[in-house]
Amino acid sequence: MPPPALYGKRHREIANSLWRIVAEDRLPQTLLFAGPEGVGKATLARHLAAGINCDLGPCEPCGDCSACRRILAADLSLESFKRQLAERRKLPAAKRAEAPLVIATYTDVLIFPPDGPMQIIGIDQAITLRNAARLSPSEGRRRIFIIEHAERANAEAANALLKTLEEPAPNLTIVLTSENPYLLPATIRSRSVPFFLPALTRDEMAAFLERRQDIGEEVREQVATWSQGSPGVALSLxxxxxxxxxxxxxxxxxxxxxxxxxxxxxxxxxxxxxxxxxxxxxxxxxxxxxxxxxxxxxxxxxxxxxxxxxxxxxxxxxxxxxxxxxxxxxxxxxxxxxxxxxxxxxxxxxxxxxxxxxx
Ligand SMILES: [Zn+2]
Incomplete structure (x- = not known):
């Protein structure tokens, strides 16, 4: 599987500066990827996590080694994950609390998406993250924890998360993704290094939509407009x-x-x-x-x-x-x-x- 292509010019620029930071070994403890829904925030986070732990790395992910393949496979917009998460939504809250939601296709890369019918990141997930933060990398170079839609952490979870951010663990980077970074507590925002991923331009969207051959050209143009520069939205629209x-x-x-x-x-x-x-x-x-x-x-x-x-x-x-x-x-x-x-x-x-x- 090739590494996920980053379609936006700005997205590639951000990736390049991140690779420079990685090469200089000064990757911050907390990154915040902000931008519209479906624009590629989680994709960039996985891209970074894969490249850091790639057999050939740290570098752009090769996409072929076991680390790359496993990390890049954790794409929650894939049907299999969507089904799994939808099934979980139907479970009673107590059942969900027994096994807090964390996706791990590679030991050192953990993904924490919102959970349950209310789509909240709860305290049980924040505690799981906090405990995991104490461990050292077991198969890779650096642990990457990705919190998707971080603004959906409830007050308790945000508090626990803040405590984790206050005690930086070595060899760990936490990536927060958010459509509405201003809904994050200021205390969390101020501890993160932000990168804003803008919507793709018309031309970038057109190039991206070339891969949706399942729809005719006319509809493709409409989909490009309706999805307002968000490839993730366009793909699933x-x-x-x-x-x-x-x-x-x-x-x-x-x-x-x-x-x-x-x-x-x-x-x-x-x-x-x-x-x-x-x-x-x-x-x-x-x-x-x-x-x-x-x-x-x-x-x-x-x-x-x-x-x-x-x-x-x-x-x-x-x-x-x-x-x-x-x-x-x-x-x-x-x-x-x-x-x-x-x-x-x-x-x-x-x-x-x-x-x-x-x-
Ligand atoms: Zn690789």
Whole structure:
């Protein structure tokens, strides 16, 4: 298996500076890879972990030695991992606490993703990490612990993590990845060396999407726009699912702007809420991207629209919005997130969201 290619120019530059730091043997104890969802933060972390422990290394991972192959295999966006994590989500909390979630395809590289229906990094995982941090590398040169979506650590876990960061262990680097680094406690952020991974440019996305031969050229172009420069999003984007989700969320916003019947909306929300694959998060991301486009159009900005293919429809809606309404709609997304954390039923949460916009 070849090493995962880093598609963005900026991503390759970051990798190059990391290799220089590694060569000078001054890799920091904590790195923070920040950037949009699916942009390649975890990929870069695995790339780094593999190269450091590569048989030929430390250098760019060769991709062929046992260390490289095992470390690079821990790609949680692969179907097999997705299934495994989805199964875990159904377990009762006590069962999950018995065996805290940590993925290890190589002894010295541990990955801690959010766990459970609430997608939280919990105290049990933080304790596992803390205990593991005390050990020395057993087969490689350096231990790399990757905490994915680090902003999802709850207060207890963040506290335990902070204690680990305060007592740097030799031969250990902790890589935090985060879409919203500003949600991390300042105490953790200030102990990390940050790298920001930006969205890929149009050309970089086009080059990347060449590998999705399963979809036609026209759809490929749309996928490139819809995924807003995130290869991970583009790779897993199901156009049909995307359109269904967009259609419903658009109906929700339209109804809230009094362009539709509330009763009709309830039926639509019910249908989408019944789909297990539709998490509130994905729906909230869709709403946020629609609101962003609406606001752009409201301001007369025509560039970088995510939903350019339905520009006319959005334009009509945009004529009926105001700053106040948009601000409320964005604020209410926070309430939606809080409802998700409290495990409120999807349908109820979405209806509450639509009602909040009608106030
Ligand atoms: Zn190798």
């Amino acid at each position: 199901d156009a049909e699912e995307f359109l269904r989700r967009r259609d419903t969320m658009l109906a929700l916003l339209g109804t809230a702007l009094s362009r539709g019947e509330f009763a009709q909306l309830i039926g639509k929300l019910d249908k989408i809420a019944r789909r297990e694959s539709e998490g509130i998060e994905a729906l909230a991301v869709m709403i946020a991207s629609l609101l962003r486009d609406l606001l752009r159009l409201h301001l007369g900005v025509d560039e970088n629209l995510t939903h350019r293919d339905i520009r006319d429809e959005l334009e009509r809606l945009a004529s009926g919005i105001s700053f106040e309404w948009t601000a409320r709609a964005i604020e209410a997304l926070d309430e939606l997130e809080q409802m998700r954390q409290r495990n409120i039923q999807k349908q109820i949460a979405l209806e509450a969201y639509a009602l909040a916009l009608q106030r």
